[in-house]
Amino acid sequence: MGELLRYREDERHEEPAVTLDAFLGQTNATAVRLESDEDARALIPHLGQLALVEVSFPKFRDGRGFSAARILREAGFTGELRAQGDVLVDQIPLMRRCGFDAFAPEAAIDLDALERALGRYDDVYQKAADARTPVWRRRHG
Amino acid sequence: MYKYDEYDQAIVDARVGEFRDQVNRRISGEMSEDQFKPLRLMNGLYLQLHAYMLRVAVPYGTMDARQMHMLATIARKYDKGYGHFTTRQNIQYNWIKLDQAPDILAELATVEMHAIQTSGNCIRNISSDQFAGAAADEVEDPRPWAELLRQWSTFHPEFSYLPRKFKIAVIGAEEDRAAVKLHDIGLQLYRNDAGEVGFRLFAGGGMGRTPMIAPVIREWLPKGDLLSYVESCLRVYNRYGRRDNMYKARIKILVHEIGAAEYARQVEEEWAHVKTLGLDPPASEFERIAGYFAPPAYDADLPDTVDRTDPDFTLWIDQNVSAHKQPGYAVVTISLKPAEGIPGDASADQIDLMADLADKYGHDELRVTHAQNIVLPHVRKRDLHTIWQALEGAGLATPNLDLISDIIACPGLDYCSLANARSIPLAQKIAGRFADLDRQRDVGELKLKISGCINACGHHHAGHIGILGVDRKGEENYQLSFGGSAAEDTSLAKIIGPGFNEDGVVDAVEKAVETYRGLRTEGERFLDTYRRVGLAPFKEAIYG
Numbered sequence: 099m100g101e102l103l104r105y106r107e108d109e110r111h112e113e114p115a116v117t118l119d120a121f122l123g124q125t126n127a128t129a130v131r132l133e134s135d136e137d138a139r140a141l142i143p144h145l146g147q148l149a150l151v152e153v154s155f156p157k158f159r160d161g162r163g164f165s166a167a168r169i170l171r172e173a174g175f176t177g178e179l180r181a182q183g184d185v186l187v188d189q190i191p192l193m194r195r196c197g198f199d200a201f202a203p204e205a206a207i208d209l210d211a212l213e214r215a216l217g218r219y220d221d222v223y224q225k226a227a228d229a230r231t232p233v234w235r236r237r238h239g
Numbered sequence: 240m241y242k243y244d245e246y247d248q249a250i251v252d253a254r255v256g257e258f259r260d261q262v263n264r265r266i267s268g269e270m271s272e273d274q275f276k277p278l279r280l281m282n283g284l285y286l287q288l289h290a291y292m293l294r295v296a297v298p299y300g301t302m303d304a305r306q307m308h309m310l311a312t313i314a315r316k317y318d319k320g321y322g323h324f325t326t327r328q329n330i331q332y333n334w335i336k337l338d339q340a341p342d343i344l345a346e347l348a349t350v351e352m353h354a355i356q357t358s359g360n361c362i363r364n365i366s367s368d369q370f371a372g373a374a375a376d377e378v379e380d381p382r383p384w385a386e387l388l389r390q391w392s393t394f395h396p397e398f399s400y401l402p403r404k405f406k407i408a409v410i411g412a413e414e415d416r417a418a419v420k421l422h423d424i425g426l427q428l429y430r431n432d433a434g435e436v437g438f439r440l441f442a443g444g445g446m447g448r449t450p451m452i453a454p455v456i457r458e459w460l461p462k463g464d465l466l467s468y469v470e471s472c473l474r475v476y477n478r479y480g481r482r483d484n485m486y487k488a489r490i491k492i493l494v495h496e497i498g499a500a501e502y503a504r505q506v507e508e509e510w511a512h513v514k515t516l517g518l519d520p521p522a523s524e525f526e527r528i529a530g531y532f533a534p535p536a537y538d539a540d541l542p543d544t545v546d547r548t549d550p551d552f553t554l555w556i557d558q559n560v561s562a563h564k565q566p567g568y569a570v571v572t573i574s575l576k577p578a579e580g581i582p583g584d585a586s587a588d589q590i591d592l593m594a595d596l597a598d599k600y601g602h603d604e605l606r607v608t609h610a611q612n613i614v615l616p617h618v619r620k621r622d623l624h625t626i627w628q629a630l631e632g633a634g635l636a637t638p639n640l641d642l643i644s645d646i647i648a649c650p651g652l653d654y655c656s657l658a659n660a661r662s663i664p665l666a667q668k669i670a671g672r673f674a675d676l677d678r679q680r681d682v683g684e685l686k687l688k689i690s691g692c693i694n695a696c697g698h699h700h701a702g703h704i705g706i707l708g709v710d711r712k713g714e715e716n717y718q719l720s721f722g723g724s725a726a727e728d729t730s731l732a733k734i735i736g737p738g739f740n741e742d743g744v745v746d747a748v749e750k751a752v753e754t755y756r757g758l759r760t761e762g763e764r765f766l767d768t769y770r771r772v773g774l775a776p777f778k779e780a781i782y783g
């Protein structure tokens with residue numbers, strides 16, 4: 099188990115994440131875990147009460163969580179969005195762009211490699227869920 | 240042609256550093272092959288039977304002479320002096336060493352080239368009409384849109400781990416030279432009744448083991464909404480495309496299983512939200528890109544006729560030269576299908592020569608075609624003879640465009656680790672059987688396509704005659720099918736009966752061709768006759 103990497107200022111959320119089914123059945127949980135085949139949109143009516151959404155990556159090839167993250171951010175979710183599971187160094191920069199701000203990788207991450215990866219590109223071509231300015235906007239002031 | 244600005248260049252330069260870092264981590268053992276694989280694939284590096292294969296992107300098949308020269312340099316320095324142009328309008332090198340791959344990328348970056356997303360489960364190199372900007376039947380040049388899509392899809396954060404690879408093609412003419420309906424997304428620019436130009440969007444086409452023709456998902460898409468709409472199409476696919484079985488993971492299966500109308504409904508629903516996010520660049524960005532694709536500075540008052548006294552030259556003109564929209568100009572297709580050759584292969588010297596010709600006579604532009612040939616899109620008619628002589632001297636003047644020896648063939652068992660059968664030697668045998676050019680010309684347009692396995696990289700489903708290599712009890716066996724087309728009349732070829740061994744399939748092709756010659760009416764191609772009379776007479780001739 100790798101350590102939890104967080105890119106947030108707030109305190110780490112301690113309440114364990116419940117399953118989506120459990121969450122939708124009980125209204126007071128503040129942390130939920132979304133499996134890769136579950137619909138992130140089911141959470142949209144409840145975003146205000148959520149402090150943490152943990153999105154599962156059962157295999158690094160399973161990219162559904164990238165869309166789940168964007169959908170939640172686009173809906174205005176500001177809590178912790180955590181990628182958990184088979185999360186690899188070279189995926190984290192893309193995940194950050196999709197709105198993830200915490201990572202619980204199954205295997206330890208080489209932090210030097212991660213730092214290099216995160217600082218690699220000064221510019222990005224497309225607008226996403228992060229604050230980065232796409233190249234087309236820079237070109238046109 | 241598009242030119243990088245400082246942003247494009249910085250991104251490609253950073254990519255070289257990133258890949259070097261990844262290769263180092265692999266070589267040091269820090270990363271397992273399993274973890275490295277998707278990373279190297281996203282950079283076009285495959286592990287083949289004998290060595291690594293590197294696929295270099297040629298965005299929408301367009302290059303200038305300087306870039307083409309670099310491809311020759313790489314062939315000489317890092318490969319065995321050859322390059323292989325592919326059906327995706329790219330080039331691949333078959334003898335690459337892993338530790339040299341980052342150096343190759345560094346060299347490519349000096350001429351605004353890269354290998355980004357030439358494989359892997361991501362959005363691949365955007366393909367387009369090889370006659371874009373030159374074709375008389377064009378509504379608008381599709382390449383600015385292809386470039387816009389290239390930039391948008393590069394390192395797309397949400398769509399780099401899709402269920403499967405994703406191919407997009409864009410055309411701007413009625414005649415389809417890019418097989419848009421056989422792509423994951425096909426885009427066609429057209430003019431509506433109100434005189435505006437917009438897109439028709441197809442989705443869910445493809446070849447592979449389950450070939451499908453893409454249905455129309457949106458009949459009219461305003462140009463300014465392109466990226467947000469395509470983003471919505473991809474998001475629905477990324478979320479709901481199948482991931483349980485890699486053979487069912489392409490978007491065509493999703494569209495087929497839920498139906499085109501339901502897929503379109505989901506996309507529209509997604510788009511209602513996505514288009515509010517400000518993902519579409521302003522028109523000024525499109526105009527900036529389009530500015531690079533302005534027509535070349537044509538000479539006015541050039542002679543529009545060609546001296547046809549040299550019969551060999553005339554033969555080549557009639558077969559390999561196409562109409563240009565500008566009087567006095569023509570489009571040249573250089574055949575990479577000489578008799579005995581490997582379809583799509585070119586030596587470093589040949590690549591240099593084609594680059595020189597583009598530089599001297601072709602407004603510094605070249606195109607790679609999905610049929611694995613090279614195009615000089617803008618040449619003066621008065622230079623045709625000089626160009627032909629130069630090509631002739633380099634073994635590049637085979638006058639066989641769209642004839643039976645202009646075969647598309649995948650690398651097959653000679654290179655590919657997935658192959659069941661050889662493709663290249665079969666292509667050579669068929670071309671050899673029809674070596675007589677008069678006979679080929681008499682047969683006329685006949686698109687023959689060969690794949691070495693069910694993955695269909697040789698587009699056999701879309702061949703007027705398609706051949707698929709299969710493994711039959713440990714022996715190479717070839718299935719023959721007829722009636723496919725990748726043009727605007729897209730259709731899928733159907734298997735005609737039991738398979739053949741290598742010589743048997745060559746015989747069967749010959750019998751089919753002779754049957755066609757006996758049955759054709761004035762002006763009919765093989766495909767037309769087959770569509771008119773059906774399979775029976777062909778079957779009778781082949782198996783009877």
Ligand code: SF4
Binds near residue numbers: 650
């Ligand atoms: S069709 Fe099969 S044999 Fe041919 S290149 Fe593709 S995967 Fe290899």
